[in-house]
Amino acid sequence: MIAADVIVKCLEEEGVTHVFGYPGVAICPFYNSILNSEIKTVLVRTEQNAAHAASGVARMTNRPGVCAVTSGPGATNIITGIATAFADSIPLVVLTGQVNSELLGSDVFQEADITGAVESFVKYSYLVRDAAEIPRIIKEAFYIANSGRKGPVLIDLPIDVQNTPVKSFKYPESVQLRTYKPTIRGNAVQIKKVVKELNRAKRPIICAGGGVLLAQADDELQAFVKKHRIPVVSTMMGIGVMPTEDPYYFGMVGNNGKPYANRAMNEADLIIMVGARVADRAISQPDLITRDKVLVHIDVDPAEIGKNAVSSIPLVGDADKVIEELMEQEIEGDYSDWVKTLTSYKDAYKPNKYGRKGYVDPAAFVKKLSLAMEEDAVYVADVGQNQIWSCANVQMRKGKFLTSGGMGTMGYSIPAAMGAKIAAPDRQVVAVCGDGSFQMSMMELATCNQHGVPAKIVVIRNGYLGMVREYQHYTYKDNYSVVSLDGSPDLAKLAAAYDFTYLKLAKDKDIDARIDAFLKAEGSVLMEVIVDPLDLVK
Amino acid sequence: MRKKVFQLLVDNNSGVLSRISGLFSRRGYNIESITAGVTADARYTRITICTSGDDEVLEQIEKQLAKLEDVRDIKELKPDESVYRELAMVKVKITPQERQTIVATTEIFRGNIIDVSPDCVIIEITGNQSKVDAFLRLLDGHEVLELARTGIAGLTRGAENVTYLP
Incomplete structure (x- = not known):
C-alpha cells in the first residue's frame, strides 16, 4: 500500500x-x-x-x-x-x-x-x-x-x-482542531432580544441569503414564517428559500431585484438578515438598513456580522439551529397590515416589457420554462443578463436554484448542472446560460457525453456580452467596446457535432411548444433562444 | 546547516512583508526570525531576517530576495562585522521569597524588571541571541508564564558599509 x-x-x-x-x-x-x-x-x-x-x-x-x-x-x-x-x-x-x-x-x-x-x-x-x-x-x-x-x-x-509506502491505514474518528470551533447554537440572551424586537415591531422583514440553504434551514424558515406571518425577501443566493408564489415571499432584493422587495426593506422597522452578507449587489447602501430601524444579523460567520452593516442585534449561529430556537419562543406580533401593504406593492408592480417584436421575451421564457419544469427540478443559472432574467422570473416551488452569486463566474452553469445531475440523477436539471457564458464552458458537452450525463442546456443568444453591453449603453452612451460575439459557432452544427438534440426558439408564440419538446427530449439537448440583441435587464 | 542574518532595505509599501515571507514559504526556506521597522527615511523599511540552510540554499535565498522589486538593498550581517540585538520579555511566576534571586540574575544580565505583580514579574532582556538564550536557561526552575521575543535586529559596524538610497 x-x-x-x-x-x-x-x-x-x-x-x-x-x-x-x-x-x-x-x-x-x-x-x-x-x-x-x-x-x-x-x-x-x-x-x-x-x-x-x-x-x-x-x-x-x-x-x-x-x-x-x-x-x-x-x-x-x-x-x-x-x-x-x-x-x-x-x-x-x-x-x-x-x-x-x-x-x-x-x-x-x-x-x-x-x-x-x-x-x-x-x-x-x-x-x-x-x-x-x-x-x-x-x-x-x-x-x-x-x-x-x-x-x-x-x-x-x-x-x-x-508514492510513499504505508504499512497500515486507520481513519481518525474525530478531528482535533484546537482553535477551530464554529458556533452552532444561538446565544439565548440574543434570541430573547430578537423576540422582544419582534414583539415590538410593526413592520418586520426577514432577508434570507444563501446561508439558509447551506444550513438546510429552508424548511425551518418556512415553518417560522407561516407560524408568525412575517414577510420574507431573499438575496440572489437565497432564491429558493421560499416558493415564489408564497403569500409571504416578496422576491429578490438588490439592484437587480424586485422594486417591491427593496421597498419592503426600506419601509421595514425591523430587518432580520439571516445567512446573508449585506453585500453590495443585495444592499447597495448599508446605512439605509440600519438608520431608523433595528437590524438583527444572524450568521454562522461572526466576521460577516458588522462587516458591511452595523447590526443592533448580532446573533452568531447556524441558521437552522437559530430558527429552531426562535420557533420555541412565544412571539405575539401581528403583522397582517404590513403584509397587506406589501402585497399591494407587489400587485401594483408592472414588470418591464422586454425585447422588440420578432424576438423571444426572456422574462416570459424563464417564467414558462421554470413552471414547466418538474416541481423539484434544479435550475442552474449562469452569469450575465441571462442570470438577471433568471433570478427575476424563475418560479421556484420545491426545487433548487444554483448560480455563481458572489464571484459572478461566467461558464458556471454547464459544469455545475453536470455535477448536480451526477449527484441527483433522478432530478430534472436545466442549465440556462448566455451565448458568452456558453462558450466559456461548451467543452463540457463532451464530458456529459463521455460519462452518460444527460444535459439540458438553454443558450439565451443575443450575440453580445449583454451585461457589459448594457453597462456601456448606460455609461458610455452606446460606445460598445469588445462586447460583440461575432464569430460564434452555429449552435445547430455544434449540437450535431456533440450528438446533442438541437432546438431553436425564435418566436414568442413557440415558447410553450419548444419548452415542452426541450423538457421531454431524450438524452442531451441544447436549445437556442433568440432574444433581442439590444435588450436590457433594467 | 548554517545560520545567516540578512539585512534588507525595502520600499515601505503595503504587502512587502507578505511578499518576502511568501518567497520563503514558496521555496521552502527557513525563517528563524524576521523583524521589520521603518528606517530614518520613512520611504524605506529595514528588515532583518535570520535564516538557515546549506551554502547553496543560503546563496539562493540572497539571490531570490535581491530579485524582488521592493528590495532595494540586501547584505549579509556577518557576525564579526556586525552587532545584533534581540529583545525578550519574560513573564515569570515567583513567590515573594524568590524575588531577590530573580532581581540578582536580571542584574547580572543587565536586564530590567519592568512590571511586578504579587505573583509574577516581567523581565526585559536585550542582547544577542546567545545572551537571551543563556538568560532563559538560568530561569530554569521558575515557571515562565509568557515569553515574547522580537527576533534579531542588526547593523554593520563602521561607516564604510552604509547604503544610501536616493
Whole structure:
C-alpha cells in the first residue's frame, strides 16, 4: 500500500462517490490508486470546470465536492473555480498534485506554489510533507470545508509523498482542531432580544441569503414564517428559500431585484438578515438598513456580522439551529397590515416589457420554462443578463436554484448542472446560460457525453456580452467596446457535432411548444433562444 | 546547516512583508526570525531576517530576495562585522521569597524588571541571541508564564558599509 491508496481510502471513508478532475504526472499515483475503488472519476475538459462540477455536487448533497488535478497549470487553472466556491461558501476538497518535495522551490517543470496562490480563496490549505499525516489532514479538510461557514479546502500532494509506502491505514474518528470551533447554537440572551424586537415591531422583514440553504434551514424558515406571518425577501443566493408564489415571499432584493422587495426593506422597522452578507449587489447602501430601524444579523460567520452593516442585534449561529430556537419562543406580533401593504406593492408592480417584436421575451421564457419544469427540478443559472432574467422570473416551488452569486463566474452553469445531475440523477436539471457564458464552458458537452450525463442546456443568444453591453449603453452612451460575439459557432452544427438534440426558439408564440419538446427530449439537448440583441435587464 | 542574518532595505509599501515571507514559504526556506521597522527615511523599511540552510540554499535565498522589486538593498550581517540585538520579555511566576534571586540574575544580565505583580514579574532582556538564550536557561526552575521575543535586529559596524538610497 502506498499513500495514494490511503488518500483513496480516506475519500471512501468520507462517502465520496465522484471525483472531478484532470490528470497529469504529479497526480498520477492518486489516479492509479482510484482505479481500485468504487469512486467514479469524471474527466472534465478544463480544470476550472472540475471545481464548478464539484460545486454542483456539494449544493445537491450538502457534502463537500471533490476534485483532483495535477500540479502547475492544472492547479492554477482550478483557482477560478475555487474562488467561485469560496465566494458562495460552497464546500469543496481540492486535491492537487505537486512536484517531488525535494524539488519544491526550484521551479521545475509544472511547479506552482498553489497553496500560496489560493491563499485568499480557501478556508484552509495543506502542503503534505509526511505521508503519515494524510488521514488526519483529509479528515480535517472535510470537517473544515463543511462546518461553520462552508468553503473550499486545498490539499497539495507532492508526488513522492503519494508514492510513499504505508504499512497500515486507520481513519481518525474525530478531528482535533484546537482553535477551530464554529458556533452552532444561538446565544439565548440574543434570541430573547430578537423576540422582544419582534414583539415590538410593526413592520418586520426577514432577508434570507444563501446561508439558509447551506444550513438546510429552508424548511425551518418556512415553518417560522407561516407560524408568525412575517414577510420574507431573499438575496440572489437565497432564491429558493421560499416558493415564489408564497403569500409571504416578496422576491429578490438588490439592484437587480424586485422594486417591491427593496421597498419592503426600506419601509421595514425591523430587518432580520439571516445567512446573508449585506453585500453590495443585495444592499447597495448599508446605512439605509440600519438608520431608523433595528437590524438583527444572524450568521454562522461572526466576521460577516458588522462587516458591511452595523447590526443592533448580532446573533452568531447556524441558521437552522437559530430558527429552531426562535420557533420555541412565544412571539405575539401581528403583522397582517404590513403584509397587506406589501402585497399591494407587489400587485401594483408592472414588470418591464422586454425585447422588440420578432424576438423571444426572456422574462416570459424563464417564467414558462421554470413552471414547466418538474416541481423539484434544479435550475442552474449562469452569469450575465441571462442570470438577471433568471433570478427575476424563475418560479421556484420545491426545487433548487444554483448560480455563481458572489464571484459572478461566467461558464458556471454547464459544469455545475453536470455535477448536480451526477449527484441527483433522478432530478430534472436545466442549465440556462448566455451565448458568452456558453462558450466559456461548451467543452463540457463532451464530458456529459463521455460519462452518460444527460444535459439540458438553454443558450439565451443575443450575440453580445449583454451585461457589459448594457453597462456601456448606460455609461458610455452606446460606445460598445469588445462586447460583440461575432464569430460564434452555429449552435445547430455544434449540437450535431456533440450528438446533442438541437432546438431553436425564435418566436414568442413557440415558447410553450419548444419548452415542452426541450423538457421531454431524450438524452442531451441544447436549445437556442433568440432574444433581442439590444435588450436590457433594467 | 548554517545560520545567516540578512539585512534588507525595502520600499515601505503595503504587502512587502507578505511578499518576502511568501518567497520563503514558496521555496521552502527557513525563517528563524524576521523583524521589520521603518528606517530614518520613512520611504524605506529595514528588515532583518535570520535564516538557515546549506551554502547553496543560503546563496539562493540572497539571490531570490535581491530579485524582488521592493528590495532595494540586501547584505549579509556577518557576525564579526556586525552587532545584533534581540529583545525578550519574560513573564515569570515567583513567590515573594524568590524575588531577590530573580532581581540578582536580571542584574547580572543587565536586564530590567519592568512590571511586578504579587505573583509574577516581567523581565526585559536585550542582547544577542546567545545572551537571551543563556538568560532563559538560568530561569530554569521558575515557571515562565509568557515569553515574547522580537527576533534579531542588526547593523554593520563602521561607516564604510552604509547604503544610501536616493
